[in-house]
Amino acid sequence: MISKDFIKKFLSIIERVDQKQIDQFLKNVMDDLDVFYNLLDFYYEGILIFNEKMEIEFANKKALEVFKYNQEQSFQGKTIDDFILSRNFRQYLYHKVENHEDIVEEEHIIGSPLVRVVRVNLLSFQQKDGFIYLLTFMDITRKKLEEIKNRRKENIASMVNLAAGLAHEIKNPLASIDIHLRLLSRFLGNAPEFQEKKEMDHFLGVLQEELSRLNSIVQDFLASLRPISLDLKKVSLEQIIDDLVSFLSLEMSENQILVSVEVEDLLPTVLGDQKYLRIVFLNLLKNAIEAFPEDQKDRAVKIKLSENYPFIEILIQDNGKGISPENMEKIFEPYFTTKSYGTGIGLTMIHKIIMEHSGNIKVDSGLGKGTTFTVMLPQYKGETAKYLESGEE
Ligand SMILES: Nc1ncnc2c1ncn2[C@@H]1O[C@H](COP(=O)(O)OP(=O)(O)OP(=O)(O)O)[C@@H](O)[C@H]1O
Ligand SMILES: [Mg+2]
Incomplete structure (x- = not known):
């Protein structure tokens, strides 16, 4: 049986040596299969x-884990086909x-039965009675998914930059078109009556309206990208929420939404910009109001404010239609x-404002289970210290 000292020695060098040295070492211990197999169960790659x-x-254990192979079941008499479900990779392996031919550090997609991305090595050893093959693989699916996500983020960032440049360029010709349309309209106003004068005036009006729509799209877009400069002061979130609830009360009751506000006693104030925080909660509440399917009856929006030192935690919760897992990743993207009438800029703006406040925003949602947005904003320090000193409960 394998000695403990031997395992310790192997484990102590396994972190310091590189793949080639490990492979060499494995070749050396190949003669003693008992020792070898026991050791391989400790190996962090599948074998x-x-x-x-x-x-x-x-x-080894890792291989059984990756391929979801029943650990109780014997693998004697099984072939590679019982483990590797991806036909392409199997054919490739047969060919090798x-x-x-060896395989050195290649990335492949296998079915295990889940789709996994693995980094693979294949080594062959000539024995007295034929060849024997050692296939090692490392599950790198997580890393790959992270890479794809990051690449997507970079793509979005560069697209947004490109669009910002474009929007900026569009502003000048728009201003020029605006001036010339005004001039045309003035000339037309001063011109003597003629048959199509009324229609022309109407057409000019349509052009001016469309132009001002274009202008506001470009301006909103540029405003959403511009860094915001906050005027940080002591702010009562309770006050902001109370104002917004009464501001939206008509809309809420028209939509038959029951709204409730729960505020923890002695809630400290936050350090923030009143104007921007109002935008944040107005947009979150608007989204909640818009979250209900037409035929839903028991519509409720709950708002909860509580302390979570050193933050104030604000929960905006609705029991509406929820957000699908695919959409969850995208909702903060510009x-x-x-929504057929939405611009999709609300949550992007909210995220930006909260980040500028050194706060945080999380979302918990699922189709049919409603949505909860949790916003964390830093407490106003002077207030917290005073509160702690006074020892109030
Ligand atoms: N409470 C919610 N319940 C369900 N879906 C939501 C909720 N809040 C946001 N979403 C989803 O996230 C998307 C993006 O929201 P966001 O506020 O950024 O844009 P919007 O509401 O569509 O448009 P607008 O720019 O007018 O706010 C929404 O279109 C919706 O699909
Ligand atoms: Mg919105």
Whole structure:
């Protein structure tokens, strides 16, 4: 049986040596299969050992885990086909085995039965009675998904920059068109009556309206990208929420939404910009109002304010239609909207304002289970200190 000292020694060097040295080491201990197999169960990569007939001779714990192979079940008599479900990768492996070619650090997609991205190595060893193959693989699916996500974020950032440049360029010709349309309209006003004068005046009016729409789209877009400069002061969130609830009360009751506000006693104030924080909660509440399917009856929006030192935590919760997992990743992206009338800029703006406040925003949602936005904003320090000193409960 394998000695503990031997395992310790192996584990102590395994972190310091590189893949090639480990491979060399593994080759050296190949003679003593008992020792070898025991050791392989400790290895952080999946390992399958198989013969020329593709029959599995050994699979370590990690391999069984990645391939979701029942650990109780014996792998004796099983072949590579029982483990690797992806036909493409299997064919590739057969090809490599037939040609006695190694695989060095390649990335492949396998079905395990879940789709996984793995980094693979294949080594062949000539034995007295034929070849034996060692397949090692590392599950790198998580890392790959992270990479894809980051790439998407970079793409969005560069697209937004490009669009900002474009919007900026559009502003000048728009201003020039505006001046010339005004001039035309003035000339037309002063011109003597003629048959199509009324129609022309109407057409000019339409052009001016459309132009001002274009102008406000460009301006809103540029405003949403501009860094905001906050005027940080002591702000009562309770006050902001109370004002907004009464401001939206008509809309809420028209939509038959029951709204409730719960504020923890002695809630400290926050350090923030009143004007911008109002925008944040107005948009979150608007989204909540818009979250209900037409046929839903028991519509409720709950607002909860509580202390979570050193933050104030604000929950805006609705029991509306919820957000699908695919959409959850996109809701903070500029211009993502599922509403026919939405611009998709609300949550982008909210996120930006909260980040500028050194706060945080989280969302918990699922289709049919409603949505909860949790906003964290830093407490106003002077207030907190006073509150703690006074020892009030
Ligand atoms: N409370 C909510 N319940 C369900 N979906 C929501 C909720 N809040 C946001 N969403 C989803 O996130 C998307 C983006 O929201 P966001 O506020 O950024 O834009 P919008 O509401 O569509 O348009 P607007 O720019 O007018 O606010 C929405 O279109 C909706 O799909
Ligand atoms: Mg919105």
